[in-house]
Amino acid sequence: MSLQKTLFGKLLLLTLAMVILLGSLVSVVLYHSGLDSAQAVIRNKNLAAAHHIRGYVQPLRSVVQYLAAKDFVREAMDTDYRDESRLLELFRVLQDANPTIHFIFAAYEDGRLVINDYVPPPGFDPRVRPWYEAGVRAGPALSGGIPYREIKSDEWLVSFSQVLLDEDGGLRGVVAIDALVDAVMEVIGARDPSFTTARNLVLDHEGRILFHAQDGLIGTRFAGWDSLAPMVGEGSGQRFLEVDQRTWMVQFIHEEPLNWTVVTMVEKREVLLPIMWRILQSVAVVLCIALLLSAFMARNLSAHIVGPLRLLEQRVRDVVDGKALGQTRKSVPLAELKNEIGTISQAIEAVTEHALYHKNQELQRNNALLERLSQTDSMTGLMNRRKMNEQLEQEYSRVCRYQGTFVLMLFDIDHFKQINDTHGHHVGDLVIQELAALVRGMVRATDSVARWGGEEFLILFPETDQAAAMVIAEKIRAAIAAHRFPVPRPVTVSIGICQHRPDTNLQELLIAADKRLYQAKSGGRNRICVGDSE
Ligand SMILES: Nc1nc2c(ncn2[C@@H]2O[C@H](COP(=O)(O)OP(=O)(O)OP(=O)(O)O)[C@@H](O)[C@H]2O)c(=O)[nH]1
Structure with a gap:
């Protein structure tokens, strides 16, 4: 039974009790005084x-x-x-x-x-x-x-x-x-x-x-x-x-x-009939007054208790349904009530706010994670191709505006298919992961390293010219060739390098780097080819 119905029920009982009590009292008084005056x-x-x-x-x-x-x-x-x-x-x-x-x-x-x-x-x-x-x-x-x-x-x-x-x-x-x-x-x-x-x-x-x-x-x-x-x-x-x-x-x-x-x-x-009639009238008046009083009390209780409680109930539902997370405390006037309902409401708002804070934190963490996942290659932890494209766009815009330069280094593991075929894919994965970690550790924090394709990697060297890039590329090539991967033969990479020219767009630059890589492959692998976009 709802609170309002319970309140009305109790008030009705109270009214009846009042009517019975007052009615009996009035009846007794009227009966005796009426009888006395008649006598x-x-x-x-x-x-x-x-x-x-x-x-x-x-x-x-x-x-x-x-x-x-x-x-x-x-x-x-x-x-x-x-x-x-x-x-x-x-x-x-x-x-x-x-x-x-x-x-x-x-x-x-x-x-x-x-x-x-x-x-x-x-x-x-x-x-x-x-x-x-x-x-x-x-x-x-x-x-x-x-x-x-x-x-x-x-x-x-x-x-x-x-x-x-x-x-x-x-x-x-x-x-x-x-x-x-x-x-x-x-x-x-x-x-x-x-x-x-x-x-x-x-x-x-x-x-x-x-x-x-x-x-x-x-x-x-x-x-x-x-x-x-x-x-x-x-x-x-x-x-x-x-x-x-x-x-x-x-x-x-x-x-x-x-x-x-x-x-x-x-x-x-x-003698008795007029007395009884007067008693009946008085009881009717008492009944009317009692009903009016209880109606007034019911209205009052409804306005001050039932109404706010219903709002509170709705608010709690909203909180439970998660709708309350989008609302501010000011939208709920209940918390300003100076009574128990106000106190409960304040507590609910505090809990909601607390929940909201934690939800936001969690959301931020999840967003960050999602962002990281959306930017990272899950196997190597390097940038993925999408993120690298963003980086390239950014760097390209920056260079176009501030007249700087940058170098792209595209490299690919030589005969990687043989590793897979000979030792299995999981060993191939290990080689890719070790190589990624090795390369990442060799470049500056400001350089971007991405897994560009299956066993293909791209490094963006900002504010770097071709000569400097050559030095780094050689160091990387040599380090990879010297590194002992979990395969019984040396692992080498072929590298294509291309420097940005003011008249070259990003796409042309990437194609040029790919061409140099191809040249390195066809030139015998485990080597570096340099050149610009022509
Ligand atoms: N284990 C493993 N293998 C991969 C992954 N991505 C690409 N590959 C494999 O790498 C191999 C690349 O082979 P190819 O493109 O023929 O090149 P290659 O064997 O390295 O020969 P060259 O590049 O010409 O030296 C394919 O067999 C792919 O299946 C990867 O994430 N893990």
């Missing part, structure tokens, strides 16, 4: 409902307690006291003073009902009505408020009642106040725009619903009461409850004097 909202609604109920109920309870304490209310049942008008007047005044009072009335053990503006249905017996029974049950205390349907209108009412007792504690009757449930629900049952599933309800000490927006539920037992009841003693609190197969977030306040519990409940789904 605070529900708690405030619950408090407001409780305050409202308290404010609504308390004056009614006070009126009932006040009436139950009055003798004339109790005594209204007596047969000698038939003046109901005073009592009815009091009821009216109290009702006018408090518009929340729907009915205010007293009922007596003899079955009589004292009430304003209400005609009971035929056969009506107050002693079997729920408010009467509740008052008797609670006596002498105030009954906690019970819900019941008004017998004629079928409206839901909440009744607060208290028994009327004589001095001996005998039951005389019950005084009661009815409040309309609707009036309370108008306030505490109002729809809430922030939580559409929010609802307030009031429960009595047995979990019966006293106030609820749905009339049908009033008087029934609250479905979550079993779970809520153990907590009611704590005064207030909150918990999740399963009601109607849905989970609700429930906040409650227990109203001690009434022994009522004011409940505010919101469906959990409605």
Whole structure:
């Protein structure tokens, strides 16, 4: 896998880890803060409902307690006291003073009902009505408020009642106040725009619903009461409850004097959905930021690491392929980077430069060798014919320009064929090699000696005239003739000498030397013939 892919892979993993970590953190924080604020909202609604109920109920309870304490209310049942008008007047005044009072009335053990503006249905017996029974049950205390349907209108009412007792504690009757449930629900049952599933309800000490927006539920037992009841003693609190197969977030306040519990409940789904949505948005934002960051990092890494590394890789390939030998260091900006890549690059450049130096040295050596080989006769180590031609051209040009002279001496081994034939080619080779060494050792360094053909040699004597050349030629001839070659007979050479004349070209000069050699051969061999080009 390429470095770039590996880097991207690792960055992706890092990004995912960041998203998971930050996302979890953000989710936990958002979940708890969202839940806390939702709970605070529900708690405030619950408090407001409780305050409202308290404010609504308390004056009614006070009126009932006040009436139950009055003798004339109790005594209204007596047969000698038939003046109901005073009592009815009091009821009216109290009702006018408090518009929340729907009915205010007293009922007596003899079955009589004292009430304003209400005609009971035929056969009506107050002693079997729920408010009467509740008052008797609670006596002498105030009954906690019970819900019941008004017998004629079928409206839901909440009744607060208290028994009327004589001095001996005998039951005389019950005084009661009815409040309309609707009036309370108008306030505490109002729809809430922030939580559409929010609802307030009031429960009595047995979990019966006293106030609820749905009339049908009033008087029934609250479905979550079993779970809520153990907590009611704590005064207030909150918990999740399963009601109607849905989970609700429930906040409650227990109203001690009434022994009522004011409940505010919101469906959990409605609380959690906005929180979840906010978490989702935040995680998306975190994801976007993380992706942007990793993209930026990937770009940065690519620009500062992967890019230079690729250049470096290419450079190394070039070095390996030998392409780098033709380049200078300046063409590679990597070496100027002030980091590890720059250091590696510098090292590569140094190695390349080193290799380049050695390659050049080797090349020079090889070139020199090649040049030498191209100029040298491999058997004798003397100049070859090609090199001698160059030398001749050079000398000829020089002489033409500076008015000097030179001499050519062409010589050939006599009867060399016989040596080969008699002793073999390898012996012939040895003779040629020994003769070459001998001649080379006899002439000046400035003289050029070449193997001109098979057993034929040419010597160029610069700045030499014919007379001087004759002397050298004779010395060479004599030395060869006297030398003991690896053959059992003397080896001699025939020599042709020719001096350069201003009117002679090189070709003519060579032909002339060859002619003199031929003359020497035909003249009996082992001799020297001299002459110019004519
Ligand atoms: N061993 C050996 N023989 C060579 C070499 N070059 C030429 N020869 C031989 O030299 C001989 C020259 O023979 P010829 O040209 O007939 O001349 P010669 O026998 O020397 O007779 P003259 O020159 O007339 O005295 C030939 O047989 C060539 O094969 C060489 O490098 N090594």
